[in-house]
Amino acid sequence: MRRIDRSQLEQLCHLAQRDGRTLIGPTVRDGAIALAPITTAADLPVGWTDVQAPGRYRLSRTQGQRAFDFVVGPNSAKEQFFKPREPLYRAERRADGRVGFVAIVPEPEKRALLGVRACDLAAIAVQDAVFVEGAMRDPRYASRRADTLVIAVHCTRAGSLCFCASMGTGPKVNSGADLALAEREHDLLIEALTPAGEALLAQLSSEEASGEDLRWLDESVESARASMGRHVDTRAVHERLFAQLEHPRWKEVADRCLSCGNCTSVCPTCFCSTTEDRSDLDGSTAERDRLWESCFSREHSELHGHAVRGSTEQRYRQWLTHKLGAWVSQFGASGCVGCGRCIAWCPAGIDLTEELAALSTSDARALMPVAAPCAEEGRDEAMVPSPARVLSVTRESSDVVTLALAIDEPRPFAPGQFYQLSIPGIGEAPISVSGRDGAGVEHTIRAVGSLTRALCELSPGSELGVRGPYGRGWPMRELAGAPVVVVAGGIGLAPLREALRQMLADPQQYPDVRLFYGARTPEDLLYAREMLGWTDRRGFQLSITVDRSSPTWRGNVGVVTRLLKRSTVPDAARAILCGPEVMMRFTIQALARLGVTHDRIWLTMERHMKCATGHCGRCQFGPYFVCKDGPVFRYDEVASLFGRDGI
């Protein structure tokens, strides 16, 4: 630990900008202390402090000359690495006439962050876990983050909304920085935590800190810890929150919440995003941008035209249960670092700590999965499609077609996985693989929205963008050797078809396969001709039913669960399902009556997928990201949340 004179701050700012490094530090801007590019110590908010309360943030003059005499302003380091808006790729017509997709990834940038607090360092670590430490790495975030020099500041005073002590993130800086400062009126204590920090410190004029200095630091940090304006009880908070999904408090807080999304904007860890596609007027180029988005907006909860969380109550519950609950299962750490920004910047003054306390009246706990570290080496996922060409189009019914696609540089896929199909300027959607046809990868698509309609209108030779495959597919290995019951509803047969084909091609591994398939009308049955061809395979049974028909239909009429009720299934049978959620719910009940337990049922949560990498946040389903952890789940993994409204 060393001591430097206040005048050395100028030198520190100068050194931090060497080698073309951009210095980001606190400065007074628009009536707040913002983190922004600065060049000199004179840009620091010397003589300013902040006064915070629920729904309130004001700057106030101090009599002193400290530069870090505030707690946290509205913006954190988040926007330095995860940009509020940035382009992902450009699609353009190549010289050879084909569609090309050009990734837009920034060159590695050098940054120095000055004045970052312990809570925000924890937030950076949390965002690193989201964007670069998982199975898929966002190269844009990684590029901006790779070379960051961090000069942090110990908090020697706690704000009225601070609760980092509860969250275990502060007030002292322990890691995540190269240098840590502690500021007094006339001088600063400084400590190097990394070799880069040591090198920088060596170029400052400093003295060894005295025993009294060290005591002052310890006492100040302890006093800050003891005077936190807010407190939360974090013991098993993730399990306690998920046991309170029906608590009346959600409704009460929703009555005050404006759904404005301020809390998520100022939160240093919130990472949800959306995308926008735009094209120029002559259609020769198109670009896709990524933008910050909030789980408080109805649009963010929309998946394939349906708002999963239609009410503010459901969206507030989603935010809080994710931030303090699901995050623990997903990343092994809370998504809340205790900075208090969401309280100060909420126009209604909603206080997260107060809400948590109100929701913690019971000790009931939900069983939550434990976060598992990513088993594989992360790979760059730039969210840029590869060019693909339509080889053939098969019309399955009035609104469903199957496209066989030739994909440039294809990777092998497993049944139940999905691809992201995109048409430049229109959009992108996750679509399950429905099979393989020679060199082509098949996707069966129903025209429901603008993109799927456009996909259904493609003809052989048309070009589109494809990325994938993604996700966890059907558990082919667990199904081997056991009788397999396959239950499909409507278009839900598509993600099951390749699994069926593989099982039928290997009767030794899959000696007993029974397909129960329900569709709306006989005209809506998919793959009818192919299914007829399957019926003479030994060990395969096919039962089909439709919801309604003309009297000329001699087959079954009624729901698919009625077919199940009429049958018996062998002991140890396993079941895989795909269809509308209600159908799957009733199917699970019918299977239970036939003796098929929850741990022998797998289903796909298809409709919850969005960007495929888990980065956009839309595929949240309790403790899971459907895109990464699913879309296929064993039912007992999701049983407590499946079919519940607004999850």
Place this chain on the structure above:
Amino acid sequence: MPIPPTVLAELSFAKRLSPDACAALAEIAEMETFPAGAVLFREGDLPGGVYLVLDGRVTLTMRAGGGESAVLSLGTDELVGWSSLLHRTRVATATVSRAAQLVRIPASALLELCERDPRVGYAIMAQAFEDVSDRLVDTRMQLLDLYGRRG
């Protein structure tokens, strides 16, 4: 053709009945075979027989919008014509859609059996209620139009 009580006992409809009650039911029941296309009863007909499917398929249709729509098909071990248990006219037309072997029980004799021994009556009505309740749930699901545009 008379039906052996042992065959009857294997059907869900008789699962709540004692062997004696099952034998009494067999006495009033008959086994009949029908070719595909045979009409068991038509929508609006007066109450008549109650049927249990041993084999084959019966499809229920209703008149709607100038046409006929199939609303449900019934197969092995399922009950056809429950409305006669309530003395009601037929609510749908029942047509054999795949050659069927059925148990036919005249509703009047069945109700008489129920009246004579309320325990048997309760068992039969409880089973019919279970079947009708399953049908109600199915109908609700069909109403939801699961696989329609929002499905």
